[in-house]
Amino acid sequence: MSQFVSYQSKQPRDNRRNVNLNESEKMLFDAMSQITGTPIAIIIREFALRHAIRLIMDTEQSILDRAMNTGALEHLQRG
Numbered sequence: 001m002s003q004f005v006s007y008q009s010k011q012p013r014d015n016r017r018n019v020n021l022n023e024s025e026k027m028l029f030d031a032m033s034q035i036t037g038t039p040i041a042i043i044i045r046e047f048a049l050r051h052a053i054r055l056i057m058d059t060e061q062s063i064l065d066r067a068m069n070t071g072a073l074e075h076l077q078r079g
Contacts, residue, residue, distance in 0.1 A: 019044060 021029070033040045 029040045029043060032038070032043055036043075
């Protein structure tokens with residue numbers, strides 16, 4: 001996980017979310033952190049971002065395409 005080197009400089013992050021893990025999931029992240037020397041928060045953030053990008057890009061009609069093809073009135077009515 002050498003791509004995490006760029007994350008070592010602190011970036012301000014004011015948004016927080018909690019992730020509840022069972023014991024085996026916790027052990028997996030602990031092991032990954034020990035093996036790579038990467039903090040668990042960075043590993044979880046990387047997984048979350050990669051998965052979010054895949055969800056957006058891999059859908060038949062991506063979320064972004066649907067938003068762009070929706071008229072202004074439909075956007076406003078969603079409330």
